[in-house]
Amino acid sequence: MPSAPTARTLDVPGAHLHHEVRGTGPLVVLVGAPMDAEAFAPLADLLAVDHTVLTTDPRGIRRSTLDDPDQDSTPQLRADDLARLIAYADAGPAVVFGSSGGAVTALAHAQAHPEHVRVVIAHEPPLDELLDERAELRARTEEMISTYLAGDVLGAWRAFFATAGFELPDAVLHEMFGGERAPQQVADERRWFAHELRHTVAWLPDVEALRALGPRLVVAIGEESAGRLCDRTSRALAAALGSEPVLFPGGHTGFAEDPEAFEPRLRKLLSPL
Known part of the structure; x- marks a missing residue:
């Protein structure tokens, strides 16, 4: 069994x-993003039997504090944070697995710092700008943010899940x-709606820079995500890169829901092809 994690704070x-x-x-x-380190802990434990595994709370989330609480969280800022964490760990280059907003962070980091990565695995990045209905999705994002900031928490989440392709009964919400x-x-929820969501889904990747990574960049999709928004954005990214997405067990959060099933598929990608 791996040793217990060592918790640290890096000032950036x-x-x-x-x-x-x-x-x-x-x-x-x-x-x-906005998922914090705790969501990845079970998967990290499985990988740590033979790897150094780093997990983090994104800036402004949970234990990662900000000098200015009103600062927006952009993929570029989070990518810079990731670069500093990898340098601080002094064990790179790294395999970077990012999921959802964290996949956008991982892609932004790979664009800016390709020398830091051995493999990048982007699991279901919500890249709305790659889809034909990008204008409609922008409007929906602005509406759900406004709904949340007006105090209608359930209404904002109802709109979010509907846009993402999930049908949740009101009782569950x-x-x-x-x-x-x-x-x-x-x-954390308020920070995500007010300062993070818009910038994450509006980020447009530099396809040429990412294509230069070749087989070091893997687009990943949950097997249960077929037809949902992040399945479509991921497939659009893979098509732009001229690659085929890799399917993983579960859905959008399969790594957290069943890490024992997820880990073997991830382990196969820990070295470049």
Whole structure:
């Protein structure tokens, strides 16, 4: 069994990044946005038997604090954070696995710092700008942000899940987002709607720069995500790159829901083809 994770804080311009390191061996980074390090802990434990595994809370989320709480979280800023974390770990170049907004972070990092990565695995990046209905998706994003900031939390989440392709009954939404909730959960949620969501889904990749990575860049999709928004954005990215997406067990959060099934598929991609 790997040793318990070591928690550290790295001071970077404008932020103080909480991150955790497990195991020894080649470096693997697991990153989300807005998902924090805890969501990746079970998968990190499995990989840490023979790898150094780094997980982190994105800037402004949970234990990663900001000098200016009103600062927006852009993929470029998070990519710079990732570059500094990899350099600080001093065990790179790294395999970077990013999921959802973290996949956008991983792609932005790969564009800016290709020398830092051995392999980049972008799992279901929500790249709305690659789709034909990009204008409609922009409008929906602005509407859900406005709905949230106006105080209608359930309405904002209802719109978000509908856009993403999930049909959640109101009873489930109430259970997840209604009533009394932990202050940190509410703070992270508000930051995501107010300062992160718009910038993440509006980010447009530099396809030529990413194509230069060749087989070092893998687009990944959950087997249960067929037809949903992030399945379509991921397939659009793979098509632009001239590659085929790799299917993983589960859906959008398969790495957290069943890490034991997810880990063998991920492990096969830890070295470039």
